[in-house]
Amino acid sequence: MARNKTKKPVYKRFWFWTILILAMLVIGNFGDKGSTEQTESTSNSEQAASEESESKEEVEASTKEKGEKESTEKGSEKASKEKKEENNTITTSQKNAVQEAEDYLEFSAFSREGLLNQLSSEAGSGYPLEDAEYAVDQLNVDWNEQAVKSAENYMEVSAFSEQELKQQLTSDAGEGFTEEQAQYAIDQIDFSKEETVSEESSEESSADSSESESDMTTSQKNALQEAESYLEYTAFSKLGLIDQLSSDYGSGYPREDAEFAVNQLDVNWNEQAVKSAESYLEYSSFSESGLKQQLTSDAGEKFTEKQAQYAVEQMNFGGNESSSDESSDEDGSSDGSMTKSKQNAVAQAESYLEFSAFSKKGLVQQLSSDAGSGYPREDAEFAVNQLDVNWNEQAVKSAESYLDTMSFSRDGLIQQLSSDAGSGFTREQAEYAADQVGL
Numbered sequence: 234m235a236r237n238k239t240k241k242p243v244y245k246r247f248w249f250w251t252i253l254i255l256a257m258l259v260i261g262n263f264g265d266k267g268s269t270e271q272t273e274s275t276s277n278s279e280q281a282a283s284e285e286s287e288s289k290e291e292v293e294a295s296t297k298e299k300g301e302k303e304s305t306e307k308g309s310e311k312a313s314k315e316k317k318e319e320n321n322t323i324t325t326s327q328k329n330a331v332q333e334a335e336d337y338l339e340f341s342a343f344s345r346e347g348l349l350n351q352l353s354s355e356a357g358s359g360y361p362l363e364d365a366e367y368a369v370d371q372l373n374v375d376w377n378e379q380a381v382k383s384a385e386n387y388m389e390v391s392a393f394s395e396q397e398l399k400q401q402l403t404s405d406a407g408e409g410f411t412e413e414q415a416q417y418a419i420d421q422i423d424f425s426k427e428e429t430v431s432e433e434s435s436e437e438s439s440a441d442s443s444e445s446e447s448d449m450t451t452s453q454k455n456a457l458q459e460a461e462s463y464l465e466y467t468a469f470s471k472l473g474l475i476d477q478l479s480s481d482y483g484s485g486y487p488r489e490d491a492e493f494a495v496n497q498l499d500v501n502w503n504e505q506a507v508k509s510a511e512s513y514l515e516y517s518s519f520s521e522s523g524l525k526q527q528l529t530s531d532a533g534e535k536f537t538e539k540q541a542q543y544a545v546e547q548m549n550f551g552g553n554e555s556s557s558d559e560s561s562d563e564d565g566s567s568d569g570s571m572t573k574s575k576q577n578a579v580a581q582a583e584s585y586l587e588f589s590a591f592s593k594k595g596l597v598q599q600l601s602s603d604a605g606s607g608y609p610r611e612d613a614e615f616a617v618n619q620l621d622v623n624w625n626e627q628a629v630k631s632a633e634s635y636l637d638t639m640s641f642s643r644d645g646l647i648q649q650l651s652s653d654a655g656s657g658f659t660r661e662q663a664e665y666a667a668d669q670v671g672l
Contacts, residue, residue, distance in 0.1 A: 330368035396485025522607030578616035
């Protein structure tokens with residue numbers, strides 16, 4: 234009997250495992266493919282989102298850039314349009330005024346006010362004032378620096394104290410800068426700067442001669458230069474020159490700089506007194522005492538007594554001078570000549586009568602008194618005797634003058650005209666005047 238063959242379990246069969254392995258491989262392959270596809274799908278999704286975001290950003294950036302570009306172009310176009318419109322509104326006169334203002338500033342320094350005047354005045358360019366103002370307003374100018382340039386120009390050609398320079402820079406007749414601009418300019422100029430000079434000192438300052446050769450400040454140098462300039466054109470006493478240099482109505486230097494400058498000068502003050510005396514006598518008549526008073530007084534020239542006396546002595550008041558006028562005593566005699574003192578007395582008597590009414594006695598008193606002209610009494614009497622005067626008419630003029638200022642009775646007016654404390658007319662002359670004025 235045949236033996237039955239025992240069957241192997243399926244899992245022990247070769248084909249089972251072969252099939253199983255193949256099946257697992259197939260399943261695994263499908264799983265990897267799905268995972269890959271999912272990964273690729275996720276990656277593609279992310280990439281698409283990224284690309285979409287980037288595209289969106291690019292679009293936004295492009296839009297923004299385009300907007301900015303358009304905005305810039307519009308702004309530029311607007312500015313260009315405004316500029317074009319502005320250029321269209323500028324008149325030819327304004328355009329020319331701007332050009333001329335720039336030209337002026339290339340060759341000289343101006344204040345704003347000065348440049349306006351130069352552009353608009355008839356002596357300048359003659360533009361309408363509004364066009365001149367428009368032109369100046371277009372300029373980019375530092376007026377402080379213009380003031381400095383102007384100050385430097387002045388200092389190059391002339392001597393100035395700080396006060397004089399500031400006045401020159403600010404005055405309407407000068408440059409027209411503001412006080413602040415002028416002060417800024419002055420602050421840039423070192424008036425205390427020391428400069429070496431070699432001028433010889435005067436006799437009065439010989440003890441300090443070494444100082445004149447040492448360093449002096451710009452202010453002292455300018456004061457010295459200006460002192461020399463003054464003496465070229467007129468006569469001064471030493472004190473008068475110091476006052477001229479240091480006073481507010483003069484040059485305005487510090488007093489010590491003015492004194493320093495005058496002490497450097499080699500001046501003969503006696504000769505200055507003579508020149509001053511001659512100048513006075515050219516334009517007016519003086520007695521010796523009147524001229525001396527004028528030369529020595531604080532209100533006059535401030536020479537010393539000795540200097541004034543020296544000058545008066547050179548005037549030859551006692552010398553005879555021929556005269557074309559007939560000279561006579563009270564009896565009518567004449568000698569054909571008179572001293573300078575008498576000649577001056579005659580001239581001054583005539584001058585007095587041009588401006589006021591005098592009696593003969595009153596005019597002699599005016600010419601000879603210390604409070605008057607100070608001529609010697611005999612010269613005053615001589616001068617009055619030379620005059621061709623109607624004393625009655627002088628009395629009338631005097632009476633009218635009195636009545637212009639106050640009221641008089643007939644007797645009161647006659648008393649005022651004839652008394653020694655009044656006008657000194659004779660009784661007859663006074664009564665004649667009262668008759669003429671209706672009293």
